[in-house]
Amino acid sequence: MKSLCNKAFVDEDKNGISQKRFISSPVLVVAKTRDNSSNNWGVLLKWKDDNGVEHTQALSMELFQTDGADLRKALSYQGVMIAPDQRARNLFQCYLMSYQTGQYALCVDRVGWHDDVFVLPHKQIGQSSSDLIVYQANNALDNRYQSKGTLEQWRSNVAQLAENHSLLAFSLCTAFAGQLLDPLNQQGGGFHIKGSSSKGKSTALNLASSVWGNPKQFYRTWRATGNALEHTAYMHNDSFLVLDEIGDIANPKELGNVVYMLANGLGKGRMTKQITAKPMHQWKVIFLSSGEKSLKDIMTEQGQKTKLGQEIRLADIDIDQSEYGIFDGIDFAEDAPKQAIELSKRMADCYGVAGIAWLEYLTSNKGERMEEARELLDQYRQALTVNQSQGHIVRVANYFALVATAGELATKANITGWKAGTAFNAVQKVFNQWLGSFEQVGDYENREIVAHVKAFFEANESSRFEAITPDPDHIERINNRVGYWKIENGEKIFYVLPEQFKNEVCKGYDSRKAARALLAYNLLEHDTGKTSKTSKTARIPSRKNAVKVYAVKEAIFSWEA
Template sequence: MFELRPDGLYQIKSNHPLLFLCGYLQVLAIARAYGQLHSYGLVIQWTNIDDRSIIKFIPMRWLHGENLKLLKDLLLDSGFKVTNLKNVWDLITQYLHESTSVPTRALVTETTGWLGQSYATAGWSVNCQDDELFYIGTAIDQLKQLGSLHSWQQHVGRLCEGNPLMVFACCTALAAPLLHWLNWDSCGFHLVGNSKSGKTTVLILSASILSDRSYCYTWRATANGLEAIATGRNDMLLCLDELHQANPDDVDQAIYMLANGVSKIRGSKEGFAAKTNRWRVGFLSTGEISLSETLAQIQKTVRAGQEARFIELPVARQYGAFDYLHSAMNSKEFAEMLDRNMAANHGTVFRAWIEYLSKQPNLAEYLRIELAKIREKLSKTQYGNQTGYALDRFALLALAGEMAIAAGIMPWEPNEAINSMRNLYECWLDNRGHHHDSEEHVLRRILAHALPHWGMGLVDPSQALQDGDVGYVVNDNDECEWFITKPAFRDGLQIQHVSQLSQRANMMKQRGWLITNEGAGRFEFKRQFPSGKPHDRYYRIFPSKIIRDLHLNTQVSQIKH
């Protein structure tokens, strides 16, 4: 006979005092692996010498013969307290055998994410099955919670309104568990921006849906452990900061590895192929340089598959990563307020979101139908495969956001997510296939060369553009304006890397050298000239101001056009 007390397990003998055997050890349930009709075992819970509670699944075979050594190793290596009685392990094994009559049945899983309508994480589960559900994998619980959902909505979520990149960050986290229901591969976004632009704050905002800022990793720190991290984030968001500090070779391999969702095939000690890990994640990355600039350091170019799986967005809003500062005086004050609020409110949204999703009938079919509708709202134009792939991902983010709004989880007005994703998708289209470098001295040198080149290819608005022409020259209110075509503008600015166009155009816009009528995040100017088409777009620049501000030794009147 045995008696389990809070301080440990005791043996009971008639006319003998209680005999202490070991620390607290309890059988919680008889379990089997999810989706299997074999692999039965016990879910056991014990307390180690540091008073830490541990829950593990042990196969039934560990209670017999030589396999008992595996149970001993597991318990002892964890710090389990055992007396030095000669037959103590025989007694512990007997106790476990007697405990197999426990009525509770359970399912166990080594992976996080969806199991039917249920969802498992290393720290908690949303269970929609009759049997209990236990996570027995190796991932560490990093889904920390602080504050309430309502508090997050008021102090963090509300600040996202009017800020497309912030809405995007939240929707990226919400969309990750939807990939499973659409049977889509992993996919990710990369935010490219200058130092102190607010991109890391946006990354932490995305993480706040699930946890605190410790949920974010840096590219450099995860080079060797990215497979394990991705496995522990299956059906969740993966946050990676500071691409510019990573080894380019590691990045080159990581993009495909993350998107493919399967670990490398390795051999076991016995010479057989070891078990491969699988995952499906949405990942969000940040950095001061683009993927193409990263790979250029090792004389490589971005492959089509990498570009599709690593959708790059410029961080070039009105105030860096932000458009609307709410009550803050400047972007620095706004970012600091957001950081404080996220430190006190995080991790509550994701569980509420998973609980909501787990209750939705026919979720996969619903997502497919609604996704097609939102795709039409984002763009009615038919594009090629790569552009369509990106459009689908922006549409998924918009759908996730709108569903969360309807569920009362996101504190935004309807269409906030759709409008934000439409804006960002159009920004992505503006920069698609083009590369950039952000150094200001490079822009100065390039403009000094580009202005004379552009000037010689300009024509009067009454004339039709011919081969070799770069745009129109217009004199309004004694101010000379140039409307440069998109190809000529990109050629003149020597665009070579994917983020150069937005960064250089944004730099010109901030200095008043370029204006747009296309809204935040875009830099083109829509205008119809007598010989042009109704929806033609140009880059509208002010050459005289550029010459004055850069102290160039030339005058607009000296430029032949």
């Protein structure tokens, strides 16, 4: 091999006659890539497609240790023409592997913030103080951040149609919120639009998707396992994830755990083929979901009960009672279905440009932008939590306030084309709608915990508690004992040892919260004069000295939520 120049490889036959062989359209090796530990080496490539659009892509050297199919697929998808014969393919791969360059770049395998640079699979926005930072694919590239049209087109033809419709405006604002999570030290969370068919759920999801890519391709579905959704969330780190039709989840029984996983941003630890621990995937993401059923509906069908933590991590927004579904009224077509059709037509012509403009705005002066965002978040949180003191309500209000902050900043950046205040007003209206239909108000968390404890005693009263003063004529055999019982002042009291209370009675809940909840409902005895304590000093069989126990009153059986 002599050279790869432009589109041809120059070779010589056995007679010394030079021949040209087409290998590929021109591809430039810009730099060698590696991570912070000087591992995960690769190459940074640059080329132009037939439309003259420039592409850059970093690819791991791992891809060169196979037949190169994944490598060729990734490049062909982005406009590189590669000769079909095996000889040419081998030469192409050899060129990319062996080309020498003195330039180096830092590679990352996670999209999102890296200092002041926001990394997408296909481009980086912002400037690093040191090396060029690039996203490097270790497998087939799955880039859904595509764009078409101009920001002006999207602003006037798409975003401004949503300005007078609170649910649409709210949905659009969620698409801008993910980039604020990490800089503002916020946790991820989700919103679920529930409604019957033809209520406009897909229109809301498509509108939000249009901020970042083609609405028909950017969205994901719930039709996946928990492991697959973990990878999906990781690919949308520090950004926005759309999940369509919650009823299609592959394993409905794991839905509750998946909601926790998506919102908490932590995947499962796994082992590599070399039996070493792989780093757990971590992410922060705002996700927008849809479905004809709610989280609670699906879990109930599976014989499960939703926990408060699950319902506040995926706030349910029911649109079935709305006269016009996802719309507040009829203002740009003859009826709601035609408005949805009109909006879809417009989104097909311009998408993905708003997200890039948003990132350019945030990275132009990240420190100043985030300080302003922090002030707005505090302001909107206070406005939404007036007369609200319950911790779980305040937490959900914080999610909504973050969405309002993102929407107002995007408006200030001249991305939405809305009037100032539009985003917050829309978010406030949707929050009030959620609050009005939310069943778990007041001290619901305490009631949920006490109901759980009551169920344990109902199931185990006679099988796992031993009498402190047994009847010699009726000796009971207690297996897997969790505590004792005795009669005091005509009432049966159950003594539970601390570890059993934590691991058995309160399994799945915080035992300290459980003790305080029982105390609040006067279901727990405690040592006299120690009202701040929840334990009682008691003597039990087989212990020489008195020990601390949780003394649960028999009244637990007659308690009602």
